[in-house]
Amino acid sequence: MATCLGDAMFPQAVKGTVKLLRRLGHEVVFPEGQTCCGQMHVNTGYLREAVPLVRHHVDVFEPVAHGEWDAVVAPSGSCTGCVRHQHAMVARRAGDEALAERAEAVAGRTYELSELLVDVLGVTDVGAYYPHRVTYHPTCHSLRMLRVADKPLQLLRAVRGLELVELPDAEVCCGFGGTFAVKNGETSTAMLADKMRNVLGTRAEVCTAGDSSCLMHIGGGLGRLRTGVRTVHLAEILASTEASQTPAAAGSAGGVRDEPAEAQR
Amino acid sequence: MSTTHLGMPAVRDDSHDTGLPTYSPAGQGNLRGATSFPKAAHEKLLDTQLRRNLGKATGIIRGKRAGVVAELDDWEELRLAGSAIKADVMARLPELLEQLEENVTARGGHVHWARDAAEANRIVADLVRATGADEVVKVKSMATQETGLNEALAEQGIAAWETDLAELIVQLGHDAPSHILVPAIHRNRSEIREIFLREMPNVDPALADDPRELAMAARAHLRRKFLTAKVAVSGANFAVADTGTLSVVESEGNGRMCLTLPDTLITLMGVEKLVPTWSDLEVFLQLLPRSSTGERMNPYTSTWTGVTPGDGPQEFHLVLLDNGRSAVLADEDGRAALHCIRCSACLNVCPVYERVGGHAYGSVYPGPIGAVLSPMLTGISGPDDPNASLPYASSLCGACFDACPVRIDIPNLLVQQRAASVESHPRPTAQDLALRAAAVAMSSPGRFAAAEKGLALGRLVAGRKGRISSLPWPLSHWTDSRDVPAPPAETARQWWARTGGNDDEQEGRA
Amino acid sequence: MSGAREEVLARLRAARDAGAPRGGVPPVPRDYHRSGSLEPGGREVLDLLVERVEDYRARVLCAGTDDEVAAAVARCLDEAGSRRFVVPADLEQGWRPRIGDRELVEEHPSAPLTVPELDALDAVVTGSSVAIALTGTIVLAGGAPGQGRRALTLVPDHHVCVVRAADVVETVPEALARLDPSVPLTFISGPSATSDIELDRVEGVHGPRRLDVVVVG
Structure with a gap:
């Protein structure tokens, strides 16, 4: 999950994530259909307008819920937070229980980068060097x-x-x-x-x-x-x-x- | 929320008796300011004395709270219990109120019901007049601030004397409270000294700005009032349904004075301040003092049940206030805002509150809880309603939830009220159109990638500096104080398409 | 007025149902400490009470016998310069200090003192119902033996309060379980105080400015 801001404005964070995970021996997939989790809409109160964004996100990342991928990772706490804590709420509020349940399945396997590294992959020393x-x-x-x-x-x-x-x-x-x-x-x-x-x-x-x-x-x-x-x-x-x-x-x-x-x- | 509950009765915003959940009527009480939050904040942010006073005071109280909360190894369990007790109260509110009424009445008290602020004020004024008194002493009470009781009593020729030190400072300073617990938190000692010298009759002109001396001046000023008052007006922190017991939690002893010495006691209470049983108080008497004043226990907690012959006021009236609470209760998520026990912990940890203070919120309920509770009580009438701006007065940082002793998910309620604000627009605003367009663009990768082509324009604006320092309104609100980086030459999506994520070492170094 | 009652209740009933949580309301989890780990009246709980009461800048004296209580009360009165003091008529006889050059006023429920009479007194000596060690709180029950009515412990500027060891519990829940809510209760944690000026705590405002506690047993 590159996140819209990471994609458009801060690709180096996305590249860093890819490079790091590959260095640690993992296969990284970049679903090219991805756009935006809808956080800006949700947090500005456009909950109805966010529904198609949530649906699109779930469509793109649903393979993780079917075990096709092991995890979805994002170099962003707030986008991960939106997926995990808001997507199902947005769907339910619009009366779409089926979407809410799909969103929960995707959210259950979506991690912020440090969570993925420490909790899921169990590493704290990723072999980095940064003399600053x-x-x-x-x-x-x-x-x-x-x-x-x-x-x-x-x-x-x-x-x-x-x-x-x-x-x-x-x-x-x-x-x-x-x-x-x-x-x-x-x-x-x-x-x-x-x-x-x-x-x-x-x-x-x-x-x-x-x-x-x-x-x-x-x-x-x-x-x-x-x-x-x-x-x-x-x-x-x-x-x-x-x-x-x-x-x-x-x-x-x-x-x-x-x-x-x-x-x- | 409102869009999903098809069976939900419409919330009414007028004062006709419909038996349906009803907002606090416009134009009554103090739940709505005159200007939007950003406008009010603009003024307050320029007040350097205010910034210093607030920063210092909230810093002290945050530290005290953190200390006493850390002492309890069952704090989280207490929060969970407090939250669940309040959820249970909301699910049985009408029944519990009837039980409370029955028990208060059985013990010699009188129970009155008020649909809104004006009715509550009228009931209290009539009760005071019936005693023949032309003045009352008051214990600090958010409910009476909400209804604007003092002003209403003044119109009837009844003087209301605030007896809490901070409320006294506010009253003498012809000011408005800016904090739930410490209404004069925006004033420092030298400002308070000036107010006392100007407004207190018979004050020693040599009064120093030492807090102890100032407190003693207040004691001397109020003591005669306490000892001669015939009528007191209070709020209530808790009411116990199964015993009919009321409770006031305080520090100075002004509460005890008001609850004990006068012949008549009138208590105005929002309908939500109930707990079902006496033993439920064991949770809240632990949560409240540690969260509010940062003490293990506040100096005084008084409880009373109806009238006790030979001890305290022999006439007791309890006024139960709706004033919009039914509208809040009708909202499945939003009713959690009624769990609030007015501790003010969320104000003290809020980085927005700390910088602008309580007056910027317009309502008597400031801070994070006020930013949701005020618009929920009044409803939002449209984009120009000052209360429409309140849910946006937060960066959604979440510090309020962590501090809340009854675990109100304030960030979620803020988002829900933002939605209520957006959905109150009779016609789409510029912001509505922009975000709708963005939603369309962002829900398809093709459209999104096309939109990203616009980034080239950003690179053009940034030029050789690599940054953008000025953008047109409304983005000028960003560039007023912050640069924007020049967009990258290549988006992550383009990079992946070009390289498959493989050549990051060469890229950018060329 | 009854119109308002019916209207408010009708609104609340409609709202209760409209906003009912879809999953229902879960039972209240009571996993917090409903009793302490310290035995009521034991040495440790008394030590904790003393430490916590002193934290509020109240004075604490310990006594083993009634005579020692009387002596401690006398000391508290003398040190504060409290000469005229009042007790509820049913205060334990053994706790009362020798009169000496002091003036003792007894209040009988049948003949309550007026507020100006109370205001003219220097101190009040009472017993108490329950004390909470963890929070340093003493609870007075209106009309209970030796505790008098509420005004008695409010108007005089100095309160000397005797706490029996057997009445000391560790936690708030234990205390509430021992109390009868049908009588007026006053929970006292130190002398009156305010933090309304710059959050700077000042002890002694409208309630008694001096609180002395004598723990007996």
Whole structure:
């Protein structure tokens, strides 16, 4: 599950996930019919409009419920959260019990990346190398919807060369909240300011998380102020090895994401 | 929700007697502000003193709560029990209310019923007038704030004296409460000192801004009132159906003063504040103090059952208030909002509340629970209804659910109320059209990929900087403070189609 | 008025059915501690009570015999400078301090003191019904022996409360099980307090500003 944001805006998180899982010896399938889980619609209150998105998602990923694949993985806590905690609700609310049950079957085998690695595959050391000072922001939906707890931290602690710095008030929301960032842009910015203050206080050069959306928000603020801190998805760090660490891959200080400069060349 | 229950009676929004679940009538009480949340928040975010006061106070209370909750190894079991007891109450609410009424009446109390805020206020005013009194002392009560009782009594020539310290600060400051538990949380000590100096007769002009001195000034100010008051008005934290017992949970002793010394006690209570049995209180008397003030137990909890000869008020009236609660009860998911025991833990952990404060919500019920309860009680009349904006006053971070002692799934209720907000639109708004179009585009891979071609435009806008710093409205709300990365040269889908996921090392390094 | 009653009940009945959970309402899980692990009245539960009551900045004295109770009560009154004190007429005789230069007022249910009379007193000495060690709470039952009516323990500014060891339980559920809700109950956890100014706790507002507890047995 690439997620719409990962597909369109942050393909490096998707690529990182693919690369990592292949390195660990797993076969990865990218169902090309996939689009979007509908989270934006659901969380903005467009529950009726979300029904076709849920149906489409279930159609595309249903092979996992039939055992054709072992698991669906997404490099996103909030998209996984939407699939697991909202899809069946959306279907039931529309009176489609059959769709709700299909959605539950798919959701039962859908995992956020750190859950898949730690809980399902039983690995914490994925053999990654990432020689940077990093702080980790636990995104709200991974923390409080999926309860991934410290799984991402377990993974990060095992990364060679990585200096992990604890983020103060880590569990407080960064202020993204999907359309909240636009509909209540000023309150969102006030929350972002505090998150950035805490990130900057760590003196980390990289802020990581399990959701490209929250990273887009935090990174968008860090970049605007030219803070010299960049945001990198957890999947990219875990995919990283000695071989992939070239000076160019250290990334731009723009703070928005790891590789935009290279991608442009 | 409303779309699936075909047999559900329509919720009514007028005050005719239809016997159907009914919203709180528009124009009554204090459940709806004058402006939308984002507009109100705009003002509040500029108030640096407010930000400091709120940040400090909520930080302290979060710490205290976390400490006393961690002491109990059965906290989760208590939450589960509390949630289930309240679900049971909702399933039997009319029967339990009748049982309560019977027991209160048997013990010499009088029970009154109010359809809405105006009726509740009228009942209380009539009861006060019947005693011949022209003033009442009041215990802090959300229900009377909700109905706007003080203003209604003032219209009848009856003075209402708030006796809780924070309510007193709010009343003397001609202000509105901004928090369920600490209504003056938006004020700091020096602001409170100024209010006291300005508004309290006979106050020592040398009054310092030390909290103890300020509290003592309030004690001196109110003591004469307590000792001479003939009528008190209270709310209730709990009512026990099988015994007819009422309960008020407090700290200062102002509650005990009001519940004990006057001749007449009038208690106004929302119909949902019931528990079925006396022993059910064993759950809530543990959940409430630890969640609200962050104490193992609050200094004083009073319980009383009807009238006790020779002890306390010899006349007791209980007013049971609907004011929209029937409409909330009619909603299968939404009725969980009626489980709320008004502890305010969700306010204290909410990053939105912490930054804007309670006034931005307009309603007397602020914070996460208020953002769902207020629109559920009033209904949402359309896109311009200020309460339509409340369910969006959250980033859905979920901290409120974790803090809620009765496990109300507030994030889910926020989403459901957003749906109610969207579905109240008589005509599609610009946002409706945009999201409908997006849903069409996103439910087919072909259309989605086609839409992604538009990303090239983003790359053009970003230019050589690799970032976008300015977008047109409404996305300007994003770029006001945040950049947007330039879209990548290749989407993940294109990358997979081109490489099968195999050449990630070369890609991007070329 | 009866119109409102019937209307509200009709609305609630319709709403109860309209919003009924499809899966029904599950039974209430009561997996929390309904009794403590400490024996009521035992040493450990008393120690816990003392620690928790002191946490609220109340004073706690322990006594073994009635004479020691009387002496402890006298000490509490003297240290606070409370000269005129009131007791319910049925307060244990053995707990009463020697009068000395103090002034004792007894309140009989048949002749209650007026509020100004109560206000003119320095202190009140009472017994109690139940104490909860875990939360440092003492419960007074209106009209129960030695506990008087509610106003008696409210208006005087100093409350000396005697707690019998046998009445001390560990948890809230154990306490509620021992209490009769038909009489007015007052749960007291330390002196009155407020945190309404910047969440800064101040002890002593409208209720008694000083609480002394004497644990006996």
